[in-house]
Amino acid sequence: MANRLLDKVRNNGTLTFKERLMLTAQLSAPAIVAQVSSIVMQFIDASMVGHLGADASASIGLMSTSTWLFWGLCSAAATGFSVQVAHCIGAGRYYEARSVLRQAITATMIFGLLIMTVGVAISGPLPRWLGGGDDITANSSVYFLIFSLFLPAYQIEYLAGAMLRCSGNMKVPSLLNVLMCVLDVVFNWLLIFPTRSISVAGMEFTMPGAGLGVAGAALGTGFAELAVAVLLTWYLWRMSPELRLTSGSNDFRIRMGCLKKAFRIGLPMGGEHAVLCGAQILTTVIVAPLGTFAIAANSFAITAESLCYMPGYGIADAATTLVGQSLGAGRKVLARSFGWITVLSGMVVMTVMGVVMYVGAPAIMAIMTSVPDIQQLGIMALRTEAFAEPMFAASIVAYGVFVGAGDTLIPSAMNLGSMWAVRLTLAALLAPAMGLHGVWVAMCIELCFRGSIFLMRMRYGNWMKRM
Secondary structure, three states: HHHHHHHHHHHOHHHHHHHHHHHHHHHHHHHHHHHHHHHHHHHHHHHHHHHHHHHHHHHHOOOHHHHHHHHHHHHHHHHHHHHHHHHHHHOOOOOHHHHHHHHHHHHHHHHHHHHHHHHHOOHHHHHHHHHOOOHHHHHHHHHHHHHOHHHHHHHHHHHHHHHHHOOOHHHHHHHHHHHHHHHHHHHHHHHHOOOEEEEOEEEEEEEEOOOOOOHHHHHHHHHHHHHHHHHHHHHHOOOOOOOOOOOOOOOOOOOOHHHHHHHHHHHHHHHHHHHHHHHHHHHHHHHHOOOOOHHHHHHHHHHHHHHHHHHHHHHHHHHHHHHHHHHOOOOOOHHHHHHHHHHHHHHHHHHHHHHHHEEEEEEEHHOOOHHHHHHHHHHHHHHHHHHHHHHHHHHHHHHHHHHHHHOOOOHHHHHHHHHHHHHHHHHHHHHHOOOOOHHHHHHHHHHHHHHHHHHHHHOOOOOOOOO
């Protein structure tokens, strides 16, 4: 059904409002599964390590914003090329789409190796730069070092997944992301904990384990990502109807025209993500003096909240595909319609998720840690943030709409201005008096403001001017 409706988009067919809703739902559902499964993997890491104690949890929590920075740079590099592919497929230029893919493989692998080198180089001093204490810096350094060594695998996994999604194939990346979660559980179970006896249905078993703790969590995630990167690349290369590279040219040289377009789309996103993560790192620095419990609770709450907003990112992926292919086919009215359908759908879904998060906060935190003080701080943070979810959805999905149009500079500036002028200013003012609660109140206010300005740009901005 989705392929038939996408053919209508590409071939100037008429889509009823019901068909647009159906197509949005059919592309969003697997994309949501993919996004949720990726954050479930982080949830698994956090909850498994959480049972090792507060210091182990804080070791990973301290590095969370830095790992997001590097993940975001990988994503931006992939998006600079995948949006071009969406436009080419929408216009029926499949040969050109494959050419962009070949160039993307070369460019992003070089980039992945580059940021791997940077990550390895800074892994030693980074925890100190972030304000970590002597009790957690050693584990934090090891965690980030292992994470950095797997960055080329992360990069190719992001690229292959983005290319398949922009071609309209949401199911394969979604299924493989679920597999990645399963593999993460298995690898973590074997690598984090030592050999121990477990009881199942009254029977005792010896479970082998490496007992690597925090390092085991990093290795488990890295191996899971590597396995899925290989599978995604194989499918893209040999099985994708639109993008398979089994025949035709074998030219993987990068051409200036394609690279310039990739920079125009991806550079604002990468710069924005770097500065946003810089702001999040500064938030970590604000939280760090509040103590180990606050660091751990902040990290757990961020991970748990991700389960709430990841559906928004799934719908944003669908928005990028729908808007990108509509504009590639020269259909601006249809692109605007898909833009509003996806944004409003995201707001509805994340409003429901916000209610679930508010009600389920105690159970969520109990899964992630057994330390009562950390649980209470985490519950407070989640319940504060629940009120921001509808407007957070507006900013997330609207950004996906703008990315599909190739319009990333102004939205990136909007994200940066909101984060730095509103969130950090308020957090710095409120944290001394209100502690961790003040940091999350500032976050809630800022996300509501950000959603408002993104809705205004959707309504009044000339975001399709690139096409």
